[in-house]
Amino acid sequence: MSSTLTSTFRKQTRGSVDLVVKNAKLLLESGIARGGIGVTDGIIVVIASDEHLPEAGTIIDAAGKILMPGLIDAHAHIHDPKMLDHETFTTGSKAAVAGGVTTFVDMPLTNQVDTVNVVEEKIVQGEEMSVADFTFYAGMMNSENHVAIPLLVEKGIAAFKAFTCEPYQTTTGVIVKCLSAVSESGGHLTVHAEDQGILDEFRTEMEDDWDAPISHSLARPNIAEQLAIQQNINIAEQTGGHLHIAHVTTREGVQEVEKGKIRGVMVTTEVCPHHLVFYRDDMNRLGPKSKMNPPLxxxxxxxxxxxxxxxxxxxxxxxxxxxxxxxxKDAGSEDIREAWSGVDGIQMILRVLLSEGINKSRMTFARLLRVCSRNPARIFGLYPKKGVLRIGADADFVILDQIKEEKITADMMESKCGWTLYEGMTMRGVPVMTFIRGTQVYNEGAVIAKPGHGKFQEMGSGERPIGD
Ligand SMILES: [Zn+2]
Known part of the structure; x- marks a missing residue:
């Protein structure tokens, strides 16, 4: 069965290293190395083989497990001050650290975050309530607020969200202006890309079939995503602004992004764990809980x-x-249109990639490091403070048990929602300990840090050109 990490605590009267984690497999940018790390004042100060590690106030034996940089979840709807029945900085960040996420990028849910005042308020709330480090998006962008982009970038809020479709649809003109503004100020525009004209037409066609959850997916055809992505990439090419395509879901959408990258357009994209695990036919079995946009x-x-x-x-x-x-969610059991769109996920990213990627021999640890930590940090300007095990970086890391099996239940979820789309699934690979700036925040099923540990992180312009 699973082994438990053993911690030994040795008090040192002298010596400048606060914490050493030894006997680990370190996921470094150069590959996997055996050894450990030393931490002082929340910063990694030593990376060495076990025999070269210094004495420290606290020594943890990782028992041969993998130690990787904490995940950076660059898209999470965690704290909307008017929707605290959904999630809060506290509950959402607890779910984050229970999933090995050490920094998350909060995105507005329904209420606008688009002025310096709202941003400053949100930083204060986050630093009082969050367990994990965080930064956030401004949005939703519209014809009035795009002029605030340079000012917000200066405040360290460098990512902006826009929609080509409902419920926060903006015009193509606003997207041109936003991408021009982020090009000049060193920010990032993330677009939810689905063509509203196509969605309108197919929604009408589905008129009698809304009792079947799958209708939600059939009413949003792939071409809606493809065309919107294509158009936004053309705008990014013209303006030179960094375009990030939110949650790509289709083969055609991915092809458009890859064509854009080959032409040298500053375009990046992301995928969600639910789109890697489930597919359309699962919707009638899973019911309204499986409704999200874009759909399965x-x-x-x-x-x-x-x-x-x-x-x-x-x-x-x-x-x-x-x-x-x-x-x-249950409101949509007779008519899927009535259900909330959105699912849990922040506690599941690493579990899904370990279970479906690493343990099915699809994914290497080098790729895991890139897609979970290094790339989001580099692309959104948090690197090398975050996203990497390196001397001088923040000591944000997760220790994971690659072979441990776990049955996913609502009970183990830290999220306020009290349910999970992954209910009942057995997954292989578990984050067992999470550390943020050298402080342990999660230990085998228990969040042990207090709200207020999390610190706001300024986002930068990222690395350009953006490459893999
Ligand atoms: Zn979203």
């Missing part, structure tokens, strides 16, 4: 997402964590 697609689309993730066409895995109270 076909098995062929799911396979295309995996291939693109493994070859670098998709840059990162993000949760798009946006669960609701269960009543808002």
């Amino acid at each position: 697609r076909t098995k062929e689309d799911r396979a295309a997402l995996w291939s693109a993730l493994l070859r670098g066409g998709i840059d990162m895995v993000v949760s798009d964590h946006a669960p609701s109270p269960v009543e808002k």
